[in-house]
Amino acid sequence: MSQITKRSHLTVHINGETLNVSDKDAFLPLAQFLRNSLSKVGTKVVCAEGDCGACSVVASHYRNGAWTPLRTINSCIAPVFLFDLACIVTVEGLKDSEGLSEVQNKMREFHGGQCGFCTPGMVCSMAQLAEDCSAAKTEVTEKKARNYLTGNLCRCTGYEPILAAATHLELAKWKTMKERYLTAELTSQFKTLQTDGIEIVFENKKLTLPTDLASAVSLRQASPTSRIVAGATDIGVLVNKAKTSLQEILVLNKVSELHKIENTSAGVFIGAQVSLTDVEEFVRTSHPELKRLLHIFASPQIKNQGTLLGNVLNGSPIGDSIPALMALDAEIQFASKNGTRKVALKNYYKGYKVFDKTDDEIAVGILIPTLKGEYLNRFFKVSLRKDLDISAVTFAAVLKVQDGTLSEARIAMGGVGPCVIRLPQVEQHLVGKAFNENTFADAGVLAASLITPISDLRASREYRQLVTENLFKKCFHELSVENSVAEAVCP
Numbered sequence: 127m128s129q130i131t132k133r134s135h136l137t138v139h140i141n142g143e144t145l146n147v148s149d150k151d152a153f154l155p156l157a158q159f160l161r162n163s164l165s166k167v168g169t170k171v172v173c174a175e176g177d178c179g180a181c182s183v184v185a186s187h188y189r190n191g192a193w194t195p196l197r198t199i200n201s202c203i204a205p206v207f208l209f210d211l212a213c214i215v216t217v218e219g220l221k222d223s224e225g226l227s228e229v230q231n232k233m234r235e236f237h238g239g240q241c242g243f244c245t246p247g248m249v250c251s252m253a254q255l256a257e258d259c260s261a262a263k264t265e266v267t268e269k270k271a272r273n274y275l276t277g278n279l280c281r282c283t284g285y286e287p288i289l290a291a292a293t294h295l296e297l298a299k300w301k302t303m304k305e306r307y308l309t310a311e312l313t314s315q316f317k318t319l320q321t322d323g324i325e326i327v328f329e330n331k332k333l334t335l336p337t338d339l340a341s342a343v344s345l346r347q348a349s350p351t352s353r354i355v356a357g358a359t360d361i362g363v364l365v366n367k368a369k370t371s372l373q374e375i376l377v378l379n380k381v382s383e384l385h386k387i388e389n390t391s392a393g394v395f396i397g398a399q400v401s402l403t404d405v406e407e408f409v410r411t412s413h414p415e416l417k418r419l420l421h422i423f424a425s426p427q428i429k430n431q432g433t434l435l436g437n438v439l440n441g442s443p444i445g446d447s448i449p450a451l452m453a454l455d456a457e458i459q460f461a462s463k464n465g466t467r468k469v470a471l472k473n474y475y476k477g478y479k480v481f482d483k484t485d486d487e488i489a490v491g492i493l494i495p496t497l498k499g500e501y502l503n504r505f506f507k508v509s510l511r512k513d514l515d516i517s518a519v520t521f522a523a524v525l526k527v528q529d530g531t532l533s534e535a536r537i538a539m540g541g542v543g544p545c546v547i548r549l550p551q552v553e554q555h556l557v558g559k560a561f562n563e564n565t566f567a568d569a570g571v572l573a574a575s576l577i578t579p580i581s582d583l584r585a586s587r588e589y590r591q592l593v594t595e596n597l598f599k600k601c602f603h604e605l606s607v608e609n610s611v612a613e614a615v616c617p
Contacts, residue, residue, distance in 0.1 A: 132322045136210040139312055140164070141219030147206055149328045153375075155366065156201035156209065157181045160216060168217040168246045169201055174366045176200040176359060177514065179278035182247035182427055184215040184254055186308060188316040190382050193308050197403065197430040198254050200277075203362025204431055205355070207333050207377055210324060211316045213307050217246035220253055222306070228299040229253050229291075236291040240282035248278045251426070252292050256300045266295050276513050277425025323380070335377045339461060342378055342488055347463050350485035352376045356399060359424075359432035360440055384490065393495040398488075402429035402437070413494065416450055419505040423447065425514050435492050438471065441479055441545060448546040449522035449538035450505040456494045460487040468493075478544035501526050501534075504601045508541075508593055510584070517541055518585035521597040525605070527561045537569075542577035542590055549573055563602055570598030 135148035140160075151163050155174075160166040160183070170180040181202040187194045188211040196215070220227040226234070229252045239245035255274040259266050271292035280288065324335040334352075336342045346352065352374040355361060364370035378384055384399040387408050394412055396405055406420040406429065423429060423446050437447045438458065452471045460467045463486060471492075474482050483489075497503070503524045509515040520540035526533050535556035540546040552573045559565040579590035 133319070133324045134326055136207060136324065136326070137316070137319055138206070138209050138211075139213040139307070139316075141166070141214070141216060142307060144312070144315065148326055152207050152326050152333060153328065153331055153372070154206050155362065156183070156204045156206050156214075159206050160201065166216050166218055170243050170246055171202050172243055174202050175363045176203040176425075176428055177279070178244065179247040179251065179425065179427060180244050182250040182278065183217075184250050184257075184303060185209065185212050186304075187212045187379075188313065188320060189380075189385060191317065191320070193304075193313070196254060196257055196303050196308075198251050198277075198427050199431040200359075200425075200427045203358060203366060205358055205362065205365075207326075207335070207375065208355070208358060208379060210335060210380065211319060213312065215250075215253070215303050215307060217249050219307075220249065220303075222301060227253070227301065228295060228297075229256055232291040232295055233288070236287045236294065238283060238288040238291040244278060244280045244282075248275065248280065248288055251275050251278050252295070253303065254426075255292060256295055256297060257303055259295075260297045260300050260302055261304075266293055266297070268293050274426060277427040320380075331373055331375070333375045333377065335380050337380045337382075339381055339383050339488075339490070342376070342381055343461055343463060343486075345376055346488050347486045349374055349376070354378060354488065356436045357401070357432035359428050360436070378488070386491070390493075393493050395491055395493050396434055397491040398435045399433060400435075400491075402432050402434055405434045409494075412496065413454070415503045415505055416454070416494075419446065419450055419507065422507060422513055435489055438474075438492060439481075439483075439489055441475055441481060442540075443478065443543060443545050444517045444520060444541045445546060446507055446517055446520060446540075449520045449540045451492065451494065452538040452546060452548055453503070453505075453522035453524040453536040454494050454497070455524075455536065456492050458492050459490045461490045462487045466490070472538075472548045475545040475547075480545075497524070499526065502605050504604055506597055506600065508597070516584065519579075519590050519593045519597070520546070521594075521601070523601050525556070530561055532556045532559055532561055532565070537573070539573070539577065539594065541585075542579045542594060544578075547577075549576060551576060561602075561606070563599065566598045566602035567595070570595035573598065 135146040138145050157169055157171050160169045172178045172180040182198045183201045184196050185199050186196045251274050271289050323337050326333040353372050354376045379399050384397040386397040387400045410417045437445050456471045458469050469482050506521040507517050508519040509517045522538045524536040535553040537549045537552050552569050556569050574591040574594045579587045581587045
């Protein structure tokens with residue numbers, strides 16, 4: 127525990143300058159700190175919710191003796207206290223002694239900016255695009271540009287000149303941020319600080335950053351009402367909109383054990399601090415359908431900062447990852463003074479924001495079992511937009527078919543009640559039935575009769591019930607075409 131009070135400030139590297147940050151500044155959203163405390167006003171704040179991308183900056187963290195990839199994040203909802211031993215590059219930091227960077231020059235050349243509010247964020251997202259393509263020695267395609275710019279909203283210029291700027295980038299002229307900022311000198315400096323714990327007290331606020339799990343568990347036991355903050359992609363919005371006030375904060379991003387992601391004999395283990403982006407990349411082979419779902423989960427900025435376990439623990443009835451993980455029989459692992467405990471995800475949700483979790487427990491990670499044998503799976507997200515939108519209904523099915531008959535079925539849905547649910551009655555209905563359209567149509571009708579959706583701004587109750595029926599049919603048609611396992615497609 128002695129290391130926790132070793133430092134009473136954060137150490138952050140911004141555009142080539144190392145700063146010690148303490149007191150009020152440590153608790154500010156990063157965008158406010160950049161604009162108001164450092165006068166780096168190139169970073170804009172428009173929505174303050176992480177939706178528009180105007181506030182995008184590029185960040186890398188020094189963890190476990192290495193730098194994480196330079197990635198864009200939404201600085202409007204990310205508190206400064208998440209960036210100890212981080213290197214941050216804002217739009218001002220992209221230029222060098224010779225002038226504007228290649229990205230900035232191309233945006234100017236192709237008239238990619240108009241009002242100026244969205245432009246700095248666009249430029250930062252394109253900077254990550256240039257950085258990644260330069261490192262991989264691949265060309266910038268329009269598809270890649272669209273993917274990288276998914277989280278950046280432009281209301282004036284339109285995307286044609288912005289995409290033109292991206293696809294005309296000359297990577298030979300791009301001076302990488304890694305070479306410019308992640309220097310041997312900075313690495314050496316941060317290496318000496320990485321084992322430091324942090325405790326900052328300002329007025330009625332207290333911030334603690336332990337560096338090992340045992341210390342974190344002890345702190346949690348001593349202060350079970352402290353707020354554990356991971357990526358802050360949800361809590362950051364609530365703080366900005368004055369719906370939540372953080373007083374006692376426990377940040378675990380310096381605990382190396384929680385950044386672990388690995389294949390084990392039981393499945394894929396994902397630590398509590400692993401970002402959604404890293405999960406998406408890691409499960410590409412082991413769980414390709416989960417990877418496909420995560421691709422449209424949120425913007426790159428949100429996935430770069432947010433964690434998979436944060437989405438699970440938050441327990442939203444429309445949490446995009448929860449139905450898929452529930453159908454995959456995932457389990458959460460907790461640690462406390464009493465040791466470790468495992469909870470099957472299907473048993474974790476007891477009601478709206480009511481969980482099988484004690485106040486002194488810390489979530490360590492989540493295990494996604496390996497699908498042994500020939501399983502079929504489909505995960506759907508129904509929303510008004512394909513990208514960057516909140517779901518109205520979510521659906522997950524994990525199935526096994528033998529000789530044209532369903533021998534196993536796991537069905538989970540979100541947006542149809544106070545929490546994400548498994549549907550055991552529907553699962554029982556499916557097992558033993560022929561793998562055909564009638565079976566799934568009947569299952570959809572049964573599911574629609576069991577769920578308890580509400581009407582809200584995203585969808586009506588009746589819409590959610592109808593979508594539920596249709597998702598079962600959609601699941602059958604996609605799997606039958608892809609795998610050719612259907613006995614017949616009934617009229």
